[in-house]
Each structure stands twice: as C-alpha cells, then as structure tokens.
Amino acid sequence: MAALEIREAPAAAPARLSEGAGGPSGPAGGSDGGGDGDGDGGKGQHLPRRTYFTALWLALAGSFMIFAALASSYIVRRGLGGDWQALHLPPILWFNTLALLGSSALVEWARRGLAAGRLDAFRMRWLSGTTLGLMFLGGQGVAWWELHRAGMTLSANISASFFYVLTVAHALHVLVGVGALLYVAALALKGRAEAKGGLAADLSALYWHVLDGVWLCVLGLMLVWR
Amino acid sequence: MSAESAAEHVHVHEPPSSFIRRWIFSTDHKVVGIQYWILALVAAFVGMWLSVVFRLHLANEGTIAQLNNQLSALAPDSAQAQALTEQIKALQAKWFVLTPEKYLSYLTMHGTILVFMVLTTAPMGGFGNYFLPIQIGALDMAFPRLNMLSIWLTILSFITLMAAFFVPGGPPNSGWTGYPPLSAIPAAQGKGYEGPGGYGQDLWVLSIAIFCFASLVGAINFIVTTLDLRTKGMTMLRMPLTCWAWFVTAILSLLSFAVLLVAGLLLLLDRNAGTSFFIPGDLFFNKPLVDHRGGSPILFQHLFWFFGHPEVYIAIVPGMGLVSHLLSTFARKPVFGYAAMVFAIFGIGIVGFFVWGHHMFQSGMSPYVAVAFSVMTMVVGVPSAIKTFNWLGTLWGGNIRFTSPMLYALGFVSLFVTGGIGGIFLGQNAVDIYFHDTYFVVGHFHLIMGVAAIFAMFAGTAFWFPKMFGRMMNEPLGKIHFWITFAGVNVIFITMHLMGLEGHPRRYSGFNYDFLSSNYMVTCHKIVTHTAILTATTQLLLLVNIVYSLFAGPKATDNPWEATSLEWAIPSPPPFENFKGGHVPEVHHGPYEFSVPGAAKDYIMQQEPPEARPATAPSAH
Ligand code: HEM
Ligand SMILES: [Cu+2]
Numbered sequence: 001m002a003a004l005e006i007r008e009a010p011a012a013a014p015a016r017l018s019e020g021a022g023g024p025s026g027p028a029g030g031s032d033g034g035g036d037g038d039g040d041g042g043k044g045q046h047l048p049r050r051t052y053f054t055a056l057w058l059a060l061a062g063s064f065m066i067f068a069a070l071a072s073s074y075i076v077r078r079g080l081g082g083d084w085q086a087l088h089l090p091p092i093l094w095f096n097t098l099a100l101l102g103s104s105a106l107v108e109w110a111r112r113g114l115a116a117g118r119l120d121a122f123r124m125r126w127l128s129g130t131t132l133g134l135m136f137l138g139g140q141g142v143a144w145w146e147l148h149r150a151g152m153t154l155s156a157n158i159s160a161s162f163f164y165v166l167t168v169a170h171a172l173h174v175l176v177g178v179g180a181l182l183y184v185a186a187l188a189l190k191g192r193a194e195a196k197g198g199l200a201a202d203l204s205a206l207y208w209h210v211l212d213g214v215w216l217c218v219l220g221l222m223l224v225w226r
Numbered sequence: 227m228s229a230e231s232a233a234e235h236v237h238v239h240e241p242p243s244s245f246i247r248r249w250i251f252s253t254d255h256k257v258v259g260i261q262y263w264i265l266a267l268v269a270a271f272v273g274m275w276l277s278v279v280f281r282l283h284l285a286n287e288g289t290i291a292q293l294n295n296q297l298s299a300l301a302p303d304s305a306q307a308q309a310l311t312e313q314i315k316a317l318q319a320k321w322f323v324l325t326p327e328k329y330l331s332y333l334t335m336h337g338t339i340l341v342f343m344v345l346t347t348a349p350m351g352g353f354g355n356y357f358l359p360i361q362i363g364a365l366d367m368a369f370p371r372l373n374m375l376s377i378w379l380t381i382l383s384f385i386t387l388m389a390a391f392f393v394p395g396g397p398p399n400s401g402w403t404g405y406p407p408l409s410a411i412p413a414a415q416g417k418g419y420e421g422p423g424g425y426g427q428d429l430w431v432l433s434i435a436i437f438c439f440a441s442l443v444g445a446i447n448f449i450v451t452t453l454d455l456r457t458k459g460m461t462m463l464r465m466p467l468t469c470w471a472w473f474v475t476a477i478l479s480l481l482s483f484a485v486l487l488v489a490g491l492l493l494l495l496d497r498n499a500g501t502s503f504f505i506p507g508d509l510f511f512n513k514p515l516v517d518h519r520g521g522s523p524i525l526f527q528h529l530f531w532f533f534g535h536p537e538v539y540i541a542i543v544p545g546m547g548l549v550s551h552l553l554s555t556f557a558r559k560p561v562f563g564y565a566a567m568v569f570a571i572f573g574i575g576i577v578g579f580f581v582w583g584h585h586m587f588q589s590g591m592s593p594y595v596a597v598a599f600s601v602m603t604m605v606v607g608v609p610s611a612i613k614t615f616n617w618l619g620t621l622w623g624g625n626i627r628f629t630s631p632m633l634y635a636l637g638f639v640s641l642f643v644t645g646g647i648g649g650i651f652l653g654q655n656a657v658d659i660y661f662h663d664t665y666f667v668v669g670h671f672h673l674i675m676g677v678a679a680i681f682a683m684f685a686g687t688a689f690w691f692p693k694m695f696g697r698m699m700n701e702p703l704g705k706i707h708f709w710i711t712f713a714g715v716n717v718i719f720i721t722m723h724l725m726g727l728e729g730h731p732r733r734y735s736g737f738n739y740d741f742l743s744s745n746y747m748v749t750c751h752k753i754v755t756h757t758a759i760l761t762a763t764t765q766l767l768l769l770v771n772i773v774y775s776l777f778a779g780p781k782a783t784d785n786p787w788e789a790t791s792l793e794w795a796i797p798s799p800p801p802f803e804n805f806k807g808g809h810v811p812e813v814h815h816g817p818y819e820f821s822v823p824g825a826a827k828d829y830i831m832q833q834e835p836p837e838a839r840p841a842t843a844p845s846a847h
Contacts, residue, residue, distance in 0.1 A: 042239055042240075042242060042253070043239045043365045043370075043802070043803045043808065044239050044365070044803075044808060045364065045365040045370075045455075047368060047454070047455075050454065051450055051454040051455070054449070054450045054453055054454055055368065055369065055446055055447075055450045058445075058446045058449055058450065058480060059442075059446055061480060061481070062442045062445075062446070062480050062481075062483075062484045063484070064484075065480075065481050065482075065484035065485055066484045066485075066487065066488055068485075069484065069485040069488040069489070069529060069532075070488055073488070073492070073503065073525055073529065076522070076525055076528070077503060077520075077521075077522060077525060080520055080522050080525075082519070082520065083502075083507070083518060083519040083520035084520070154495070154499050154500070154501060155499055155500030155501050155502075155518075157518075158501070158502050158503070158518070158520060158521070161495070161501040161502070161503065165491075165492070165495070
C-alpha cells in the first residue's frame with residue numbers, strides 16, 4: 001500500500017558529490033553508487049574529503065578529553081595529601097621539545113611542497129620531519145631511563161607517576177603519528193602521495209601539529225605545578 | 227572541492243561470498259547492528275538471572291533474620307529452639323543463600339553487565355547501527371571497518387568481563403561504580419590479604435577499558451555519518467528524531483568514555499604498579515597495606531561520575547528518540563514540537579555534563595558546591611519536562627493504534643515519569659543526605675534507566691523486527707509480555723522506593739531487621755523477590771516470540787506500520803546495499819508528515835515526490 005517508488009532515473013541522481021564540502025549543516029552528498037571503494041566495506045560508498053577531517057577532529061576531541069581528565073587529576077591530586085615531591089624534569093626534554101616542533105615545521109613545509117607539486121622537495125622534507133619525530137620518541141625513552149636511574153620510578157612518588165602517565169599517553173599518540181607519517185612516506189616512495197589531493201599527507205600533518213600543542217600543554221602543566 | 231564527474235555509471239555491489247566475511251567479521255552495518263542486538267540480548271538474560279539469584283538470597287536473609295528474632299525469645303535448649311535452629315541451618319545451606327562477598331560479587335556483575343553490555347549497546351550500537359545509515363539515506367556507516375572493530379572489541383570486552391567468574395577469587399565486589407579503595411586494593415578482594423585474589427577486579431577494569439575504546443570508535447563513526455553522509459534533501463532538520471538522539475548520544479559517548487578510560491587506567495596502575503592516585507595512605511588490614519601517603523578515592527568518584535551521569539543519558543536518549551518516533555507514527559500525528567524536541571535533547575546532553583556532583587553529595591563536598599550541583603540538576607528537569615509534555619502533546623487527539631511497539635513506547639513514557647519524580651527528590655542536596663545509598667536510589671535508577679531504557683529496546687525490537695528479519699512478531703504474545711512486565715517492574719521498584727523511605731540501605735547482603743521496622747521490611751523484600759521471579763520468567767515470552775516469529779511469523783510487507791522514514795521505503799529485509807543498485811532516493815519531506823490535510827493517504831513518506839503534499843496544507847514545522 002505504501003508508495004515504495006525509489007527513483008532510479010539518473011536525473012534524480014541524488015547524492016552526487018558535486019556540492020563538495022558544504023557546511024556541515026548543508027544537505028550533504030555522500031552515498032552514491034560510484035566511488036572508488038575507499039574503506040567502504042565493499043559497497044562502493046564514496047566519502048567526501050571533508051569526512052576524513054571530521055573524523056580526525058572528533059578523534060582529537062576524544063584525546064583532548066583524555067588529557068583534560070589527566071590534567072585535572074594532576075592538579076587535584078597535587079593539592080591533596082602533602083606527599084607531592086617536586087620532580088626535576090630531565091633536561092633532555094628541552095631537546096625533545098625542539099625535535100618535535102622542528103618535525104612539525106618540516107612536515108608542514110613538506111605538505112606545502114606537495115601542494116605546489118614539488119614531489120622531490122616533499123619527500124626530503126617529509127622524511128626529515130619523520131626522523132625528527134622518531135628522535136623525539138627516542139629522547140622520551142632517554143628521559144624515562146634517566147628518571148628511573150635517579151630513583152624516580154613509577155611508584156616512587158605520585159609526581160613521578162603522573163609524569164610517566166602523561167608522557168606515555170602522549171608518546172602513544174606520537175607513535176600513532178609516526179606510523180601515519182611513515183605510511184605517507186611509503187606512499188610517496190610509490191609515487192602516490194598526491195593521490196586524492198594529498199589527503200593522507202594533510203591528515204597526518206594536522207594530527208602531528210595537534211600533538212605539538214598537546215606536548216606543550218603537558219610540559220607547561222608539569223612546569224607550572226611542579 | 228573534488229567534484230566528481232556526474233556521469234559515473236552504476237556498479238552493482240555483491241555481498242562478500244564467504245560466510246565469515248558476510249555474517250561474522252562483517253563490515254555491513256546491518257550485520258553489525260544485529261550483532262550488537264544479540265550481544266545485548268544475551269547479556270540481558272545473564273544479568274537478569276543473576277539478579278534473581280541474589281533476590282532469592284535477600285528474601286531468605288529476611289526469613290532467617292525473623293527466625294533468629296523468634297529464637298532469641300526462647301529458652302536456648304527448649305525443643306522449640308532446637309527445631310528453629312535446624313530450620314535456620316537448613317535455610318542457610320540453600321545454594322542461593324550467599325556469603326556477603328558472593329552477594330556483592332553478583333550485584334557488581336549484574337550492574338556492570340546491564341549498564342555497559344545492555345543499556346549502552348543495543349539502543350545505539352544495535353538499532354543505531356542498523357537504522358541510522360538507512361534513515362539518512364547512506365549505504366553504510368562512514369567507516370565500516372572501524373564499525374566492525376567496535377563490535378568485536380565490545381564482544382571481547384564482554385568475554386573479558388565474563389572471565390571474571392572463572393578466576394581465583396571470583397568476580398569483583400566493588401559495585402558497578404568500582405569505588406576505590408575497595409576496588410584498588412587486591413587484598414580487599416578475593417581470598418583476603420594473604421592469598422591470591424582480585425584477578426576478577428583486574429578483568430573488570432580491563433573489560434571496561436576495552437569497552438571505552440570501542441565506544442569511542444563507534445561514537446566517531448556515528449557523528450561523522452550523521453554529519454557527512456546524509457542524502458540529498460535530508461537536511462539536519464528533516465532527520466527523524468531517532469537520528470538526532472543517536473547523534474547526541476554519540477557526542478556524549480565521545481566526551482565521557484575518554485574520562486572513564488583514564489579513571490580505569492589509573493585504577494589499574496594503583497592495583498598493579500604501586501601508585502597512589504586513588505589509594506589513601508595509612509590503610510591497615512592486619513598490617514599496613516600501603517607505604518605511601520595521600521591518594522584520593524574522591525578523585526576517582528569525580529572522574530567516574532563525570533562519565534557516569536552522561537552515561538545514564540547515553541542509555542536513555544536513544545530511547546527518547548525512538549519513543550518520539552513511535553508515538554508520532556502510531557498516533558498518526560506529527561511530533562508535537564519537533565524543534566523543541568531537538569533542543570531538549572541537546573539541552574539534556576549539555577547540562578548533563580555539569581551535574582555529576584549530585585552522586586557525591588555525601589562525599590564531604592562543600593555545601594556551596596552541593597547547592598550548585600543541585601541547581602544544575604533541577605535545570606535538567608526542564609528539558610526532560612519539555613520532552614514529556616511534547617510526548618503527551620503528540621498523543622493528544624491522536625488516532626492511536628495500540629500495537630505492541632506503541633504499548634512499549636507508552637510504557638517508556640510512564641516509567642520515565644515515575645522514575646524521574648524520584649530524581650527530583652534525590653537532586654535536592656539536603657534531602658539526599660537521607661536518601662543516599664538507600665533502596666530509594668535503587669528504585670529511582672531502575673525505573674528510569676533500567677527498565678525505561680529496556681522498554682525502549684522492547685519497542686525497537688517489536689517495531690523494527692519486520693524490517694530486520696522480514697517477518698512480523700506475534701502481537702498477542704507481545705501484549706501479554708508488555709502487561710506483565712509493566713506491572714511487574716512497577717511493583718518491584720515502587721516497593722523499593724518505599725523501603726528507601728524507611729531507610730533500608732542498598733548493597734547490604736543482610737541486615738539486622740530489629741533495627742528497621744522488621745516485618746514490614748522483610749515483607750517488602752519478599753514481594754520484590756516474588757515479583758522479580760515472575761517478571762524474569764515472563765521475559766522467556768519475549769524470547770519465544772523472537773524465535774517463533776523468526777521462523778514462522780507472517781511475512782512482513784515493506785511498510786507494515788505505514789511509517790514515513792526511509793527504512794520503510796526499501797524491502798524487508800533490506801538488500802545488502804540498502805537501496806537497490808546504490809541509488810539513494812532524494813528526500814522531499816519532513817519525517818513526521820502524518821494526517822496532512824488534503825493528502826491522498828494519512829502519511830507521506832520522506833522520499834515521495836514533492837507533489838504528494840498538497841500546496842494548501844499548512845507547513846510542517
Ligand atoms: C529529573 C531528572 C533526574 C534527577 C533530578 C536525578 C537525580 C539523581 C540523583 C540526585 C541521584 C543520586 C542519588 C544518590 O546516590 O544519593 C541519582 C542517581 C541515579 N540516577 Fe538519576 N536523576 C534524574 C534522572 C535520571 C535519568 C534520566 C537516569 C537514567 C536514564 C538516571 C539514572 C540514575 C542512576 C543510574 C543513578 C544511581 C547511580 C548509582 O549510585 O549507582 N537518573 N539520580
Ligand atoms: Cu546523575
């Protein structure tokens with residue numbers, strides 16, 4: 001009894017992507033029969049480019065809540081109990097910070113190179129940026145080792161516990177970021193970095209920059225409330 | 227940006243041919259949805275029967291207490307006293323009379339299973355996965371592989387939780403809220419300080435952590451799909467209220483599960499790595515338990531309830547969306563105040579993040595802070611009341627069809643109101659000093675969160691079963707199930723309110739009934755236990771109905787309820803790619819075009835051509 005007519009005429013072709021990235025509240029195109037099957041589970045559902053950015057921003061919002069919860073626990077716990085020993089941050093953290101910021105700058109520079117179509121420049125800069133990212137992780141390892149050797153183990157004092165938890169949570173995010181950078185590097189070596197308008201490079205660069213911000217906040221927290 | 231050529235030709239996409247890829251490790255949102263739904267069904271029965279076991283225990287504890295009272299009035303070596311002693315011993319030897327530790331363990335598992343594995347899975351992961359993409363006109367969720375990851379992580383989380391039954395020391399006993407120091411000190415659990423134990427609590431924390439991660443991934447998928455994959459013409463304000471509800475729920479999940487994840491991980495470190503986030507100093511159990519000072523159980527409570535209050539909305543908001551949808555469909559009237567409903571859902575979601583302190587009035591917080599939390603809590607009552615009045619407004623003057631999904635939906639409204647009234651008492655910080663940790667709270671949250679949300683699941687099952695499985699469920703069976711369950715839960719949980727009024731504390735395995743008005747309390751316990759057994763048994767009717775209808779129900783037409791949203795415009799059950807050949811229809815109408823004056827029939831489906839709606843009819847909203 002119900003009208004079950006589904007319009008199949010191409011004239012009604014409802015969900016073309018032609019309106020591109022409209023505002024999130026606009027009628028969004030999305031599901032069409034074509035598409036190249038990127039992450040589509042075999043149905044050929046085509047995702048507009050902005051979808052990946054929406055998802056990344058949301059994932060970052062989740063991560064933000066993780067760090068916000070840790071930071072507020074840090075501040076609350078420090079104000080209680082009177083058992084807090086100020087931690088001497090290992091000096092290597094300053095070097096690590098520089099490495100991370102430098103890495104971010106290189107990655108951004110690389111991305112712009114890609115946008116300008118300069119593939120060789122892109123590869124050089126991207127790989128150096130990735131190397132700096134790996135150096136950051138190595139440097140964090142050194143920091144943990146130094147603290148550990150100085151007797152500030154995970155359970156030695158609550159300030160050390162927070163140091164390890166915050167830096168490890170951040171390092172895990174960095175690890176994911178390095179994985180993404182390496183993935184793009186692999187794409188670049190296969191000559192496919194500019195596929196889909198450099199989507200993979202743009203996404204990983206964005207993620208990578210946000211991790212800088214997170215690191216500065218973590219470091220700032222541990223400096224201000226020692 | 228990347229404009230695609232409009233001349234693409236149609237691909238026909240075949241489902242994967244391997245059984246495992248099609249039905250087990252499937253990326254199809256419909257299969258994932260059904261998997262969530264089955265998980266919830268299994269978990270619901272496990273959790274419910276656990277509660278029957280400890281209800282039996284509680285009723286018998288009452289009898290034992292009464293017998294002990296009588297015994298104390300007799301001369302110790304009289305024949306009567308010996309007979310009574312025998313009787314008490316016989317009762318205590320029954321398998322369902324538990325030790326206090328066992329009682330708390332079962333209680334903990336009951337709460338955890340139902341809150342996480344049922345209330346947080348079926349309404350969103352189950353129905354949401356199945357119907358969100360179809361209702362907004364998409365072929366699948368935005369990231370089908372991540373979707374598959376979510377369900378399988380959730381299943382892993384459920385298995386991890388169940389494993390707690392089988393480890394030395396048994397399941398944890400610190401409640402679904404897992405408060406430290408009980409949950410944080412291995413010595414406090416299992417076999418006591420010297421022996422091994424507490425593995426159950428570790429598994430519990432691990433299970434919750436996996437669950438959090440799965441929920442975060444799922445939430446991202448839901449939000450992205452809603453924002454970016456709507457078909458042409460499906461503006462945000464043309465989405466069915468179900469989609470709005472899933473959208474808001476996903477936002478709540480994203481922001482709150484991350485915090486629970488942190489609480490869980492810190493707790494795990496406290497348990498296993500000797501840290502002192504939550505374990506206070508100077509704990510003593512035969513000998514000093516910790517060698518540090520400081521550590522704050524209250525900090526855990528803040529983290530937990532920052533998640534916990536939004537979590538109760540994660541459980542109920544999808545139900546609100548579904549019930550709005552059903553009331554409109556079966557009253558053959560547009561939703562009363564669609565825009566107000568959308569704002570109310572958002573209002574509840576946002577304000578819900580600022581009320582967590584009402585679970586901690588008794589934690590020693592400053593009364594000024596408590597008043598602030600109390601006021602915010604009352605503020606949530608406003609959007610809740612808006613929703614309730616709009617539901618009544620939707621029903622008012624409607625041409626109501628009392629199908630079983632409609633009955634369940636009406637049951638939801640009733641339970642939501644009854645439970646919510648208890649909330650208004652509890653939300654006053656001064657009144658809550660008396661009610662906190664009594665059965666009044668248990669009655670409140672079971673009515674409003676437990677059974678109201680479960681009634682929404684019943685409603686969703688009865689309403690969407692024809693679409694999911696292509697067959698109708700049995701109506702008379704559904705109605706019998708509704709009436710017994712509805713009456714049963716009201717008896718159970720209103721009685722609990724009465725016990726709370728008398729001051730009976732919750733989470734006690736037994737009690738000195740001399741202290742409370744003894745016979746009254748024991749009678750209440752017995753009423754609750756008997757009704758609980760009856761109500762739990764009635765759930766087998768639902769199971770029978772599902773299994774019977776799956777094989778022998780009458781074949782469903784495409785649109786058996788004469789509803790308007792897109793899922794009813796496709797075959798029952800839907801083809802692999804939802805819309806034949808991947809051709810998603812264009813949407814021309816709002817979601818609730820019922821009884822439009824001058825229209826050919828009493829409903830207009832969303833994909834019908836614009837002419838279906840007479841130009842003379844007043845605009846929808
Ligand atoms: C008018 C709205 C509501 C108000 C004012 C309210 C108020 C409260 C308060 C103050 C408590 C704490 C009582 C105590 O422990 O002493 C509480 C507990 C609870 N509420 Fe509500 N509530 C409302 C609606 C809801 C809704 C809609 C849900 C779920 C769908 C819900 C679920 C719960 C749960 C699960 C608990 C108990 C948690 C526990 O301690 O185990 N409430 N409510
Ligand atoms: Cu609450």
